Amino acid sequence: MTVGIVWIKDDFRLENNSALIHASKNHDTVSAIYIFNKEFFDNRREAQKWWISKSLESFGKNLNIYNINLEIIISKEVDFFSKLKGKNINLYWNKVYEPQQLNLDRKIIEMLDNNKIHYKLFKGNVLNEYQSITKKDGTPFKVFSPFWRHAEQIYLDKVPSDTSKIQKVKSKKNIFNSKNTFVNILPNKDWYKKFDNYWNVSEEESHVQLKHFLKERISKYGNDRDFPSLNGSSKLSPYIRNGQINVNTIWQKCSKVNKNIGVRKYLNELGWREFSHSLINYFPQMLKGNLRREFDRFPWEKNKKNLEAWKKGLTGYPIVDAGMRQMYETGWMHNRIRMVVGSFLVKHLRINWQEGERHFRNCLLDFNEANNVAQWQWVAGCGADAAPYFRIFNPILQGEKFDKNGDYVKKWVPELNKYPSKYIHKPWELDLKYQKSIDTVIGKDYPEPIVIHEEARKKALDAFKSLKKN
Numbered sequence: 001m002t003v004g005i006v007w008i009k010d011d012f013r014l015e016n017n018s019a020l021i022h023a024s025k026n027h028d029t030v031s032a033i034y035i036f037n038k039e040f041f042d043n044r045r046e047a048q049k050w051w052i053s054k055s056l057e058s059f060g061k062n063l064n065i066y067n068i069n070l071e072i073i074i075s076k077e078v079d080f081f082s083k084l085k086g087k088n089i090n091l092y093w094n095k096v097y098e099p100q101q102l103n104l105d106r107k108i109i110e111m112l113d114n115n116k117i118h119y120k121l122f123k124g125n126v127l128n129e130y131q132s133i134t135k136k137d138g139t140p141f142k143v144f145s146p147f148w149r150h151a152e153q154i155y156l157d158k159v160p161s162d163t164s165k166i167q168k169v170k171s172k173k174n175i176f177n178s179k180n181t182f183v184n185i186l187p188n189k190d191w192y193k194k195f196d197n198y199w200n201v202s203e204e205e206s207h208v209q210l211k212h213f214l215k216e217r218i219s220k221y222g223n224d225r226d227f228p229s230l231n232g233s234s235k236l237s238p239y240i241r242n243g244q245i246n247v248n249t250i251w252q253k254c255s256k257v258n259k260n261i262g263v264r265k266y267l268n269e270l271g272w273r274e275f276s277h278s279l280i281n282y283f284p285q286m287l288k289g290n291l292r293r294e295f296d297r298f299p300w301e302k303n304k305k306n307l308e309a310w311k312k313g314l315t316g317y318p319i320v321d322a323g324m325r326q327m328y329e330t331g332w333m334h335n336r337i338r339m340v341v342g343s344f345l346v347k348h349l350r351i352n353w354q355e356g357e358r359h360f361r362n363c364l365l366d367f368n369e370a371n372n373v374a375q376w377q378w379v380a381g382c383g384a385d386a387a388p389y390f391r392i393f394n395p396i397l398q399g400e401k402f403d404k405n406g407d408y409v410k411k412w413v414p415e416l417n418k419y420p421s422k423y424i425h426k427p428w429e430l431d432l433k434y435q436k437s438i439d440t441v442i443g444k445d446y447p448e449p450i451v452i453h454e455e456a457r458k459k460a461l462d463a464f465k466s467l468k469k470n
């Protein structure tokens with residue numbers, strides 16, 4: 001009897017998992033494998049290792065109910081698959097739309113073909129496969145709005161109706177005798193242990209959160225999503241990224257909620273995710289550098305001290321520091337604040353966006369190549385449909401507008417707890433006498449701004465102008 005093997009990539013879920021459902025329907029014995037390629041992760045994606053190890057733990061338990069073993073293989077994918085020759089197996093997996101992953105698929109398919117191993121690939125965790133969304137002349141979209149108008153219509157024309165579910169298989173077997181456990185995947189650092197305080201990593205939890213979000217918060221999403229202390233967004237990004245929940249499931253659940261501006265806005269954000277996937281596949285060069293090549297001449301600063309201050313949340317700008325500390329502590333950062341800290345790095349400090357991208361890659365639980373690279377280039381002004389470089393966020397005004405009372409800042413920068421709201425985003429302006437009376441002196445208990453906003457803004461604009469002259 002042929003055994004069904006499901007290669008789990010970014011899809012730690014039972015529901016709406018096409019490869020797994022197909023295998024469970026067609027085989028009496030099914031085994032799920034997760035291949036951990038150390039090289040792919042080392043010194044990158046550190047936070048994500050924690051999420052994956054937790055995912056393996058909870059998903060393994062869920063699979064057990066269906067008589068399916070989850071085996072953890074620590075190897076390079078190609079090395080592992082080359083050993084399958086002669087085994088009576090059928091292999092299934094869901095695609096991941098990253099150029100490196102799709103190239104790997106091609107290599108593995110060639111190997112499977114050569115060894116006459118049967119396999120089948122399924123659509124991955126996207127609404128539309130990027131290849132199906134092009135302009136009339138067949139070229140890819142570079143601007144979000146027309147992309148999304150088109151993509152949404154295509155999706156609506158063929159919303160998947162397949163609601164089949166995973167079936168319990170007859171017999172359970174450990175096919176590869178793997179002795180690895182989820183613990184082998186945890187990062188070597190202690191810092192990740194804090195994430196336990198903030199996240200419950202399981203498929204069930206993603207559904208609980210979505211349900212709560214759709215019931216309580218989506219109608220206000222359009223407004224609340226911009227205010228970091230309000231908890232106005234879904235916070236589903238790490239679950240989506242690691243496939244605890246399929247975006248098609250989210251769409252279907254959204255379509256059952258009364259249509260309102262919040263739902264439209266929310267689906268629009270999923271649209272940005274689709275757009276980013278399309279961009280990195282049509283323009284894979286953007287994974288290594290600027291999509292707009294004129295930015296190759298940008299006079300970036302190499303300033304280790306400022307970069308470290310930014311990473312550690314010690315820039316002296318409370319809204320920036322709060323964001324960086326929130327990410328370090330919880331593995332997640334609010335979207336507006338991601339834009340503010342990103343803008344601060346590339347414009348106030350004029351440090352290359354790739355430094356920021358790398359740091360986020362290591363710290364974010366929701367890190368994914370498409371969103372991270374596309375959004376960093378959006379912030380830096382060198383990407384598709386990007387914010388123009390000359391539009392420079394003022395970190396003081398951003399704070400005053402989106403965190404008026406300083407609740408967000410006080411949560412993540414507790415040094416400033418006693419500061420009056422009026423000064424929370426520019427604490428250096430508070431009279432020194434008063435700073436002393438509340439025991440928080442700027443320059444001693446909390447840093448002075450590492451750059452002066454107006455000066456930094458001018459330098460950034462001059463640097464940008466130099467691009468044009470060249």
Ligand SMILES: Cc1cc2nc3c(=O)[nH]c(=O)nc-3n(C[C@H](O)[C@H](O)[C@H](O)COP(=O)(O)OP(=O)(O)OC[C@H]3O[C@@H](n4cnc5c(N)ncnc54)[C@H](O)[C@@H]3O)c2cc1C
Nearest residue numbers: 233234235236237269272273335338366367368371372375
């Ligand atoms: C510099 C920078 C880097 C970023 N890096 C990442 C990243 O590595 N991974 C990531 O998932 N998002 C990234 N984002 C986008 C966005 O900040 C997060 O998706 C969002 O904050 C996640 O929170 P949420 O689930 O509550 O979002 P919601 O507001 O609830 O949005 C729902 C979902 O839509 C998607 N989404 C939302 N905003 C965006 C966006 N701007 N672009 C693409 N998809 C979006 C996410 O999958 C998100 O879970 C980045 C944004 C910036 C400015």
